[in-house]
Amino acid sequence: SYVLTQPPSVSVAPGQTARITCGGNNIGSKSVHWYQQKPGQAPVLVVYDDSDRPSGIPERFSGSNSGNTATLTISRVEAGDEADYYCQVWDSSSDHYVFGTGTKVTVL
C-alpha cells in the first residue's frame, strides 16, 4: 500500500517560515492536499491540488509537489498556526485514500 511519511514535529519562531514535508514514492505524479487540525477540533483543508488555497485560508499557506516530496510552507508563522498538519492523496492502485503520518508544528 502507498505510504506517506511526514516528520513528527517542526518547530519555528514567530515570523519565520515553516516547511512540512510529505514523502511518497513518485508523489509528484499525484495530487496532494493538506489539512490543519488544532487540538479538539476537526481537520480543516488549507491547501488542495498541490498548491491551491481554499477561500479564507491566508496566502501565508502555500504548497508544492515534485519528485518524491510534497511540501507545505507556512510563511510569517503566527501563534495561531500551531497545530497538526496532514498530507493526503488518492492511491488509484488500491482505490484507497491515504493520509500522511502527521506533523506537529510548534511555534516557539
Next chain:
Amino acid sequence: EVQLVESGGGLVKPGGSLRLSCAASGFTFSSYSMNWVRQAPGKGLEWVSSISSSSSYIYYADSVKGRFTISRDNAKNSLYLQMNSLRAEDTAVYYCARVVDTAMANWFDPWGQGTLVTVSS
C-alpha cells in the same frame, strides 16, 4: 452554510455493533461523494470508507473491510456507517467529510465535528 453533523457514537463492548449517522445541510448532498475518516486517541487520521454520490462506488480500508458498511440516503441527506464486530482498536473519533471531486483530484472539505466511539468491556 455547508454543515455535517455526526451522531451515534458511544460505548460498546468488543464484538458489538454501532451505527453512525452524518446529517448534511447547506449543499446538494446527492451530488457529492462522502467519506468516513477516524482518529484514534492521540493518533493520526485514518481513512475508513468512501461512497460515491449514487452509491455506485464504495471503498473500504483494509482494517475495516468485511466488518463496516457505508451507505447513504440522498432523500434524507444522510450518510451512515454500520460497524459490526467492533474491536478495541476501532476506538476513535469518527468524522464524516464531503469529497470535492475534480477530473484530476479529490479532497475532503468540509469535515464534521466528529463522534467518539469507544470499544471496551
